[in-house]
Amino acid sequence: MADAFLYVLLILDATFRVATPLVLAALAGMFSERSGVIDIGLEGKMLGSAFAAAACASVTGSAWAGLLVGVAAAIALSMLHGFACITHRGNQVVSGMAINIVVAGLAPTLGFAWFHQGGQTPPLSGDARFASLTLPFADATADWPIIGPLYSELISGHNIIVYMAAAAVPIAAWILFRTRFGLRIRAVGENPHAVDTAGISVVAIRYRALIVTGILCGIAGSYLSIAHGAGFARDMTAGKGYLALAALVFGKWKPVPTLFACLLFAFTDALQARLQGADIPGIGVIPVQFIQALPYILTVLLLAGFVGRAIPPKAIGQPYVKER
Amino acid sequence: MSLPALELRQINKWFGPVHANRDVSFRVDRGTIHGIIGENGAGKSTLMSIVYGYYQADGGTILVNDKPCPIETPEDAIDAGIGMVHQHFMLVDTFTVLENVILGVEGGPVLRSGMAAARKELDRLERDYALQVDIDSMVGDLPVGLRQRVEILKALYRGAEILILDEPTGVLTPQEADHLFRILANLKEQGKTVILITHKLREIMAITDNVTVMRQGAVVANVPTADTTREKLAELMVGRSVLLRVEKKPVTPGEVVLSVRGLKVTDGAGVHRVKDVSFDVRAGEIVGIAGVSGNGQSELLEALAGMRPISGGEIVYKGKSIAASGKIGSPRDLRRIGMAHVPEDRHRAGLVLSFSANECTILGYHDDVAYNGGLFLDNKAMVRECARQEEAYDVRPQNPMLSASGFSGGNQQKLVLAREMERDPDLLLVGQPTRGVDIGAIEFIHRRLIEMRDAGKAVLLVSVELDEIMSLSDRIIVMFDGGIVGEVDQVGAEEATIGLMMAGERVAA
Numbered sequence: 001m002a003d004a005f006l007y008v009l010l011i012l013d014a015t016f017r018v019a020t021p022l023v024l025a026a027l028a029g030m031f032s033e034r035s036g037v038i039d040i041g042l043e044g045k046m047l048g049s050a051f052a053a054a055a056c057a058s059v060t061g062s063a064w065a066g067l068l069v070g071v072a073a074a075i076a077l078s079m080l081h082g083f084a085c086i087t088h089r090g091n092q093v094v095s096g097m098a099i100n101i102v103v104a105g106l107a108p109t110l111g112f113a114w115f116h117q118g119g120q121t122p123p124l125s126g127d128a129r130f131a132s133l134t135l136p137f138a139d140a141t142a143d144w145p146i147i148g149p150l151y152s153e154l155i156s157g158h159n160i161i162v163y164m165a166a167a168a169v170p171i172a173a174w175i176l177f178r179t180r181f182g183l184r185i186r187a188v189g190e191n192p193h194a195v196d197t198a199g200i201s202v203v204a205i206r207y208r209a210l211i212v213t214g215i216l217c218g219i220a221g222s223y224l225s226i227a228h229g230a231g232f233a234r235d236m237t238a239g240k241g242y243l244a245l246a247a248l249v250f251g252k253w254k255p256v257p258t259l260f261a262c263l264l265f266a267f268t269d270a271l272q273a274r275l276q277g278a279d280i281p282g283i284g285v286i287p288v289q290f291i292q293a294l295p296y297i298l299t300v301l302l303l304a305g306f307v308g309r310a311i312p313p314k315a316i317g318q319p320y321v322k323e324r
Numbered sequence: 325m326s327l328p329a330l331e332l333r334q335i336n337k338w339f340g341p342v343h344a345n346r347d348v349s350f351r352v353d354r355g356t357i358h359g360i361i362g363e364n365g366a367g368k369s370t371l372m373s374i375v376y377g378y379y380q381a382d383g384g385t386i387l388v389n390d391k392p393c394p395i396e397t398p399e400d401a402i403d404a405g406i407g408m409v410h411q412h413f414m415l416v417d418t419f420t421v422l423e424n425v426i427l428g429v430e431g432g433p434v435l436r437s438g439m440a441a442a443r444k445e446l447d448r449l450e451r452d453y454a455l456q457v458d459i460d461s462m463v464g465d466l467p468v469g470l471r472q473r474v475e476i477l478k479a480l481y482r483g484a485e486i487l488i489l490d491e492p493t494g495v496l497t498p499q500e501a502d503h504l505f506r507i508l509a510n511l512k513e514q515g516k517t518v519i520l521i522t523h524k525l526r527e528i529m530a531i532t533d534n535v536t537v538m539r540q541g542a543v544v545a546n547v548p549t550a551d552t553t554r555e556k557l558a559e560l561m562v563g564r565s566v567l568l569r570v571e572k573k574p575v576t577p578g579e580v581v582l583s584v585r586g587l588k589v590t591d592g593a594g595v596h597r598v599k600d601v602s603f604d605v606r607a608g609e610i611v612g613i614a615g616v617s618g619n620g621q622s623e624l625l626e627a628l629a630g631m632r633p634i635s636g637g638e639i640v641y642k643g644k645s646i647a648a649s650g651k652i653g654s655p656r657d658l659r660r661i662g663m664a665h666v667p668e669d670r671h672r673a674g675l676v677l678s679f680s681a682n683e684c685t686i687l688g689y690h691d692d693v694a695y696n697g698g699l700f701l702d703n704k705a706m707v708r709e710c711a712r713q714e715e716a717y718d719v720r721p722q723n724p725m726l727s728a729s730g731f732s733g734g735n736q737q738k739l740v741l742a743r744e745m746e747r748d749p750d751l752l753l754v755g756q757p758t759r760g761v762d763i764g765a766i767e768f769i770h771r772r773l774i775e776m777r778d779a780g781k782a783v784l785l786v787s788v789e790l791d792e793i794m795s796l797s798d799r800i801i802v803m804f805d806g807g808i809v810g811e812v813d814q815v816g817a818e819e820a821t822i823g824l825m826m827a828g829e830r831v832a833a
Binding site: 178179180181183184186187190191193194195196197198199200314322 | 376378379397398399401402408410412414415416417418419423424426427428429430432433434435436438
């Protein structure tokens, strides 16, 4: 019984770690898409910021400096996307894919040129990474039944970005639904003409939304290389950007449902890590490849029919042109 | 002499080579309803978009309350006390009424306090101007008339003293339009200035104090409404005298061409749209179907044209059943036996907007030998036929290569009419032939329809414009809630009687 409890705790613990970059990236996508700009470039922005953060952290030895540079890199890529799609009214999917492809090639190339380690950054340690935090009283309560392990194992002991992600959900929801900025973002994604005639600049609102996207995406990418991992490796995002986008659609562009979608994907991922090589009673050992594919199979199934109709923001994907 | 609320001096605007507004000057007195009338493309909407700061003029001055007022953005216009209700509503469907109203004037970075204040203010506005609407309902769920009210509230909430309405009745039922006019009269009483853009003479005569007539981007007249007549205004708009009443010979109906018996149509959601409808259309007559939009006329027309399955009843064309027990010939089969159809919505069903005019000319007739040479379409023949039709129907510009979207609404409609009527059909089904079409073109289209009738063809006309039905039809069938309420002969038909029937009352006519 105690073993089973601990087993579940460990899976949930892993779920939180895996969910963190998904949640941050999905919220990043939410700001962009709610403003009417498709963001298929989440993957590239995460990868770019993961590289920038790791590179900076390894040179300066400071995780905070790494995070700052990681965020700056994601904002820069986000602005590039905006320049192509908002200012020049380019195709948003093409621009996003271009960012993904450019970063996938550029990051390892720069890494190779700067660090001569086969495209990776040097392994990070000490202050160059965000260490796990032990919350107050975690050690003192560790021996309490049920609540003790729940608090000290599950809630405590994560790095700061995990807590940032947890806080980001209510903050993002508040911004989107309770502030002027959020109202305007939602309006510009539904009917930009209404925003224009209300005397507000459509272009300015969309750029601002993309800056928020850049910040959140930058934190997500930095998490991968300087908090969860210890250095940048080629293709380390491994489709997380697309998974976050799927979670956003699954969550119908709403913060809380999107959070749960991310947790579900993360849970299956944590589960598959545990199931690899495990001997399941009655079934035996399931091939690793099949288990690894589970989160993605689940994504396809959910998006293909289980969630019902997800209605995207009405003006999504359309560059704003004043009609004559 | 009353004070001017708005004065325009020498406004000019170019869109590329098109001179949309040329030296436009006039003034609007405070506390009046001022009409601006002109055909489609006369530059009315462009002019008002300049006043609202949506476009910038290439020259000229705008004066608000006798002071020069540079308006470069909608924000400037709002600050100057100008509000605008656009033809296509500028509302966010997924927002509540309240959210729509405060968008842009939220009253602080956090919504809560601003929303509370807005509630109070809206309460007052609703009371003062009789503009009741539930401010917590979703705009997308509201009927069109109420959405328009939201637009008016939006403008008033921003402190508008001058309210511009662009073609406000285009989307309204007659009852809703009357309600709107009462609201406008009320606004005027409270000292607001209203500018009404329209191409409907009736509205100008009904509620405006002064009227400015525009033609081809320029002002051609500026008169108090009381000093003019419908005929004079129509002549000024078009630049020549126009027959508002269609002249036609007495009817000489021949044999029955189309006979509909007990027709039932059910839509995809299982709602009965057409309920047990029976009528005949004879050669040499125009039968008009009147009714408030959404009472089954559209579904009836689409079913007859083969675009919609029927769920019961029989359709007999020239003595042969073309539809019984749910199966109806395809539009292509129906065309082959001499039926033609001008759909109600030319954008959705009449044209492919991105196609060139000559490609649109062969839509539905694309397998005709005349347009086909062996494997490929015969482009030369298509262009030749299109040019011929464009000339015969006075389509402007006369360019078979221009894409359909490049023509104005009236000329698009003429392209569709030309395609269907040039086939010399025995039965023409025609829906809303003059929707969004300017007066000159309306006259032309009406004459063509009468010519078809005089040539011994059967015409079934569906229109929500009662004037049109009354002037063209030999017999008028009134539909309400999917059924036929009654039938009236044109001779001696009274608008009031038909109006009552359109509201569902059975009146002995």
